[in-house]
Amino acid sequence: MxxxxxxxxxxxxxxxxxxxxxxxxxxxxxxxxxxxxxxxxxxxxxxxxxxxxxxxxxxxxxxxxxxxxxxxxxxxxxxxxxxxxxxxxxxxxxxxxxxxxxxxxxxxxxxxxxxxxxxxxxxxxxxxxxxxxxxxxxxxxxxxxSVKDICKDGGIFKKIVKEGEKWENPKDLDEVIVNYEVRLEDGTLVAKSEGVEFKVEDGHFCPALSKAVKTMKKGEKVVLTVKPEYGFGEKGKPASGDQGAVPANATLQITLELLSWKVVSNVTDDKKVVKKILTEGEGYERPNEGAVVQVNLIGRLQDGTVFIKRGHDGTDPLDFKADEEQVIDGLDRVVMTMKKGEVALVTIAPEYAFGPNGSEQELAVVPPNATVTYEIELNSFIKDKESWDMTTTQEKIEAAGKKKEEGNAFFKAGKYKKAVKRYEKAAKFIEYDTNFEEEEKKQAKALKITCNLNNAACQLKLKEFKQAEKLCTKVLELESTNVKALYRRAQAHMNLADLDLAEIDIKKALEIDPDNKDVKLTYKVLKEKIKEYNKKDAKFYGNMFAKMTKSSANKAATNEAEPMSVDSKA
Missing domain, CATH: 3.10.50.40 (Chitinase A; domain 3)
Known part of the structure; x- marks a missing residue:
């Protein structure tokens, strides 16, 4: 052989x-x-x-x-x-x-x-x-x-010559550091670089590098066989600086080593709070809402001006409660994604920082609509107690009552999303009440009703009508004559165009409380909606009937000349 x-x-x-x-x-x-x-x-x-x-x-x-x-x-x-x-x-x-x-x-x-x-x-x-x-x-x-066709089209074959560590691979937003050497098939050296850093989605040198690093582990070294479509295609590449020329339609041999990378992630869905991990943290635990955290941080404007410094140069670290609005929203959100000992560089857009008004900080003024950056290190944190951490039923009831009051404060301030979180957490504290004494069960039931009703009010404000409907149904399962639950569920039904269901809830609410002004006013609005809907319905079917009549008349006219039309024997 x-x-x-x-x-x-x-x-x-x-x-x-x-x-x-x-x-x-x-x-x-x-x-x-x-x-x-x-x-x-x-x-x-x-x-x-x-x-x-x-x-x-x-x-x-x-x-x-x-x-x-x-x-x-x-x-x-x-x-x-x-x-x-x-x-x-x-x-x-x-x-x-x-x-x-x-x-x-x-x-x-x-x-x-x-x-x-x-x-x-x-x-x-x-x-x-x-x-x-x-x-x-x-x-x-x-x-x-191992040799892998990493794009599944024969464009890039990857041969691993040194295995990497762990299992993670870089993502599009991450910033990788690599060594690479590029040669033509005949061995001619085209380019060689060490310690090059680039953002994966931005790429570097040729498209193959960003494609390949997303399949690699830290410390992994590979040899890539790169077809022209992932290299420099039909045009090739002229020589420049210390890099040689790449002929048209050339296949490249690239030795690539992934030294390390910094994980970059969007903390918010709108991509306006971005976190880059500079130093990995310990373990898996992260602060939860209400956790007491201690951080070192340096806050900078985009021109590099430092406006706050804590835990550096003899200054005290910053202590605050997460998600309690003791710091700007961006920091609140970021700190709950961090592990103990983690160091991160965070870029925060004005919406999650100091907004249109700016702020006078410890070392400098943050102007209106400023994007800011923080280098932040999470020194320590003490998590807020979860229900399973609580040893007595009374502790759970007290914790639920406290979260409910926090939710009420946020609701009054128009911060409905934060209020929702508090009401949901309050309800979870007392969700399972089988071990409660009779008096405690009554207290828990009252809290569940209030929290779910208030949460439903938030969901209506947030236009999350399906969620509002579900929360009101939960309340009605506990107390079938609750007028507020019927009233709010009717509002949800109306916004979901379920007018028949809305009318059932409104009528039942009026049976229980005939003089309720809010319910009566909503019923008036509902009747107008039903009337308007019936008019549209009548118009739609009227138009349809007219079209059918016209179509039948046209067909009858066409059939008059036929010797065996439907009415010929009449």
């Missing part, structure tokens, strides 16, 4: 879809099994390491001995003392090899019995292999280098 021994591609005898592809096969030492449905057999001589098996495109290295069924040896890499290397699944060896070696683990040893259809067929390989010969190969899989 060395270069002098001609091994034809297996697809000369059988197409890929005619036989099952190779896959890990569970076997015991000494056991023999058929691989696929083409007559290929495998007998395990020695178990391999781990669970991984090579895939098509991987560069494998094996030792083997090949014999005829009568035991006649015709080839052996072991005798030559040199392992055999080839690319799996590319037709470089007989089909039986491509299929069988895909089932092997590293350092596994097996004997494959390969029928002629998966070997050399009717022709054989004179003078050593006769026609229609079934062959046996004693194969040991020494190792393999």
């Amino acid at each position: 060395d270069e002098d021994f001609d091994i034809p591609a297996g697809d000369e005898f059988m197409d890929d879809d005619e036989i099952e592809s190779g896959a890990p096969v569970t076997m015991k030492v000494g056991e023999e099994k058929e691989i696929g449905s083409g007559g290929l057999k495998k007998k395990l001589l020695k178990e391999g390491d781990g669970w991984d098996t090579p895939e098509s495109g991987d560069e494998v290295e094996v030792h083997y001995t090949g014999t005829l069924l009568d035991g006649t040896q015709f080839d052996s890499s072991r005798d030559r003392g040199t392992p055999f290397k080839f690319t799996l699944g590319q037709g470089q060896v007989i089909k039986g090899w491509d299929l069988g070696i895909k089932t092997m683990k590293k350092r596994e040893n097996a004997v494959f019995t390969i029928p002629a259809d998966l070997a050399y067929g009717e022709a054989g390989s004179p003078p050593t292999i006769p026609p229609n010969a079934t062959l046996k190969f004693d194969v040991e899989l020494l190792s393999w280098v």
